[in-house]
Amino acid sequence: MNFIYTFGVATTVALDAQPAWGRTVTTFSLIAFAAPLGLFAAAILAFRGPGMRPAGTLRVARLASGTAFAIALACLAAVIVGQTVTTPLIGWGGLGLAMRLDPLSVTMFTLVSFIGVIVLEFSRNYMDGDARQGQFIGWLAATLASVILVVTAGNLVQLLLAWIATSLFLHRLIAFYSDRPIARIAARKKFIVARIGDICLASAAAILFIRFGTGDIGAISSSLKAIAAADAASGLGLPALLIVLAALLKSAQFPAHGWLTEVIETPTPVSALLHAGIINAGGFLVIRFSDLMVLSASSLHLLAIVGGFTALFGGLVMLTQPSVKVSLAWSTISQMGFMMMQCGFGAFALATAHIVAHSLYKAHAFLASGSAIEWARLTQTKNRKPLMPVHFGGALALALAVYAAFALGLNEWAEKPAATIALGAILTMGLSLYVMRGIQARSSRRLIVKVVGTTVLGTAIYFAVNAISAAWLGGVVAPVPSPDWVSLTLMCLAVLSLLAIIAIQMADTEKVLPARWRTHIANGLYVNALFNRFVSAHRLAAARNRS
């Protein structure tokens, strides 16, 4: 594991020490802007031919997204060999457009542009014959370009503008079939949530600019690092809180999650891009400003509480959903909650890894959602062995043993903070459910071998990801803070409540919880119904005209 840490340190050093030829590199880095610009150009071209089967647009969009991905890979390579740069500012007075290419941003840049290539490619044939395919591709490309500008933002102005632009372009995609009432309602709700989020982010940006006298995110981060936690009372609690609010609203956290499940009213590729590329922006924002977060304990607590609750709540609701896409949307809500909780516990590097892995998984899950019938055919079963306490115990013991073996073998616990242990415990619980289903299935020895093998490999992957992400992002995200008693309580609460949910599922949810509860949970505790009422979603057109 040592080499990874060394590597991380090297990156950190590169960040601070500008080599002599740094200026050339800095100028050269402006090329990175070609990625979003190319996509914007493709979008403009698309709007000039907004109709059906836009052959030229499709070619240009393919070229633009491919180029963006190639540039992302080049940036990734450059950062790996030690070049962390912020491009020259295009602007004035410390405010304007600039890209910051560091391990965090190039990771997100690569991810988003990869998803972009896949989604645009998918939309070629999928949207073929749609009367407005050109326009669709245009909004898709413009949204993609904006997300790239968000994740690579090196200046508060770029961050804010791209943040707002993303949401406005996405709005057009959500309301793509504007004749669909639910699509319109979802867009309306999303619009309200997004504008509140914009206000939060804009205020936070303004406060930070006033406080530090620059819009340069790198510079702000460096200044923040220099502030000891003791000085934290100096007015940084408010911007931290505002950023947390903006992030929670962006990532569809409880109770602002309602619109996400309704975005299914728009073509599948939009869902793939949204769930894999855009919804992450909230998490990314928190991680980008992790140096600020660790200075505000209450912000971290808020993240942990809202994220943890959303993870739990979304996970339970997901279990009740009979339709594949709605179930995936609830899954995203829950996963984003878990990621926010990781941030709340200060595990920013791990949260970044979660974002990337989740995006890859969820993009695929949406694009492949047409295979649900095939899946059901393959996985339907009538005979599952009845549960016995020994299964439960055995599974938990096995997963725990594997985890402990790794942790002890790598001497992890000696130096790791409580958050890592708590999150590891949650991983173990999840794996134990898997092991138990393996035992429960009418199984052969072969299946047991496979399940155990998968568990061991999975745990190994987890530890590897943990180490790599810590090393890779060590220089850009704040280290895991030592928890206060509130955080410790929240961790215990998270572990215990998630354990309870595991136990309920092992015993078969429908047998443990009353049917009434299922009704309430399947309806998402009616939060969305309230929101619908608030935006008059169910007013008849005639009644609206009258009033």
Add this chain to the structure above:
Amino acid sequence: MNIQVSSHESVAYEIRDLGHLRPADKIAAAAETAMRRIPPVWPLKDFVAVNPFLGLADENFADAAARLNAIAGARTLMPRAFYADALKNGRMTDDDLAAALALHRTQHKHEISLAEIKTQLQSPGPDGTRQARLVMDVAGEATGTDWTSIWRERISHWAASRFDEGQSLWASRKENDSDYSSWRAYAAADQTTRLLGAPGFASAAAALPSNPRDVLELCAARLNLRGRALVDHFHALLMGCGGWAGLARYRLWRAELKGATDTTLLEFLAALAGWELSMLEGLDEKFGLADAWRRDREAAAFKPSQDFVIDAIFQSAYEIAWQRSCIAQIERALPTEECDAKPLQAAFCIDVRSEVFRRALEQASPEVETIGFAGFFGVPVAYIPAGEESSADQCPVLLSPSHTICETASNGKVRDRHFLRAAAQTWKSFKISAVSSFSFVETYGWSYAAKLVTDSLGLTRPVSNGPREAGPPDLSETMNGHGIPAADQIAIAENILRGMSLTRRLGRLILLAGHGASVVNNPHAAGLDCGACGGHSGEVNARVAAAILNDASVRVGLAERGIIVSEQTHFIAGLHDTTTDTFRLFDEDRVPPSHADNLARLRDLLARAGETARAERAGGLRLIPGARLKSQIARRSRDWSQVRPEWGLAGCAAFIAAPRNKTADIDLGGRAFLHSYDWRTDKNFAVLELIMTAPMVVASWISLQYYGSTVDNRAFGAGNKVLHNVVSAFGVLEGAGGDLRTGLPMQSVHDGERFVHEPMRLSVFIAAPTHAIDRVLSNHPDVKDLVANGWLHLFALGENGEPTRRWVGDGAWSTNSPGKGGREIAQEVQL
């Protein structure tokens, strides 16, 4: 203009012979009548075409159109502009309109002139708004809240969980309560209605009677409905959630096929009515809903309209125009002389996609002739692949499987399959359980980077179809009743050969070609497979049929029944991939060495025919014929983003039961179901009866499914494919919620610029004496309804230059040769 509109009676039709019933029984009978008007919906895993007008076939086409418009706001005909365009661009002519007018004069006693009806082309026609009123509609007007949509959404939310067949991990409880009581418990607990402005709803639902029949009686009493108004009301409720009602109707259909019954649909209707009653109670105090309903009832009256008769005339003209050219083509073609048996014979499914391939195969060499037969080859079996728990019905949905067949497989293979299934099940619950999904993402989420790339490139499928190589079906009888007894095998063999009119002139190598499609990531994939095999790929049936027909003892039995199959004849099973027009042959190792040359020749000809067929279909797929075509089409069949991998049965227009030599030289453009039939070898016209009661009915189901999905995709189709959201592991929603969608996606009938499927009712051409056809009709009232009420057009093909005749009424046939104008036809019709 003077029209006696029969639709007047139709909207308000009679419930027969109810006078003697007790009130409660009358209500039950009304519910029963309404329920029978709902077409069943098959699950996507064995998706088959269903006539969306099933249950209305006892009514005239135009009357049913009026009814569906009034009850559900559904359009059953194209907009007037469509027919105006057709007239303008020459797709149909004045002659066709005149002929249609004449035809309809026999059904609706109208006195419309050609000039009059042409002026009607400029008018907008029926506006497609529902006239039937539900309590929710009245509540909506009283409160300004869209209670009708909320009703549909809430019912759908409950039904999707209740009828879930394996999507959600936390299922709603199924044991110990009926569907209706499950709904009542749901409605009593659900707070949505309260939050949206009906605070008394939940408690009113909780207070509803516990017996579904009592709810329907309460509904009739509280809403003051009886007789046909009650039937219409129940019908409108069911059509308001027609998809889920169709699922419930499907359960009833399946149960009745097995001689049992099922109450799901009745309970579902009770839930719909219960919603209404709870709404009435829940909102009454504040909005005086009961009074509003009473006033509304007094004001409401169906406005019968003549428009539907006029539309139906336009539609008939549109069809007559096509029939004119089709008949001309058939009559122009000189039947080829019957020659000696050709060495190679190939039997295909009647599916319209076979027509293209058959023509290509016959063109490839004069030594091959083709046969058309229902693609299950007369072998209605349930099939259990090795290692699976349940069977799939490999037969038309009108039938119940007669035997159960298992795949032959070694123990090792069965163990492998068990392992793969168990591993997939375990993996799925790892992936989508609460909490474990976090662990899944953090460990194996990364692997999807590779999966995204390989699936995008078509190198892998989202769900691997596993070891596809299936062993031969095992016909031998087993302890648990699987297999086919020897005596049954002989009977099946005889039915197959007689059904195909292949009792003499058998060739050396006879191919039995089932068919299936190869597509990826497509919820409606089964709809592209063989409908005659219950929405599955047809190789199993072909293999079973070939095995039976090759069996020496079966052949002895056949000889006793007067059919000689000599040792010179060998049957071989194959599978036509309709997406790629490639072929697979099965059990080649069983072909005797003496037939090796024939086999090699067959393989070669099939490959050449594939080239021709692909080239013919290329245009429809926007591909250019050439050297790369085969790989382009193959790529398409592996493309997970492809929404139009092939056109399925789009374009289907005709059903022809005749010897192949009558149609052999005609290019029917992949639009005809071709059933081989030679009435001279048909004792007592038993085969004719079979053809008209089974394949012809199935073909009309298919044609009407395409018709419905084309004329009103919102009502009878599945909507936009890019919004599809698979629900309950059963069907699709369009988007996040709403009703379960039935029928075909828009992408299956429309290419974005135009309808690829021309909306036409099926034109059936039978080469048989008219008296024989008449006799079948009189023996089968259901089939006669289809013909007499205008759900299909029936023609008799003449012999030796005789003209083609159209069925125009009991025992009445009119000639309809292409040279004739409408006037002459009109005269004949009146004679």
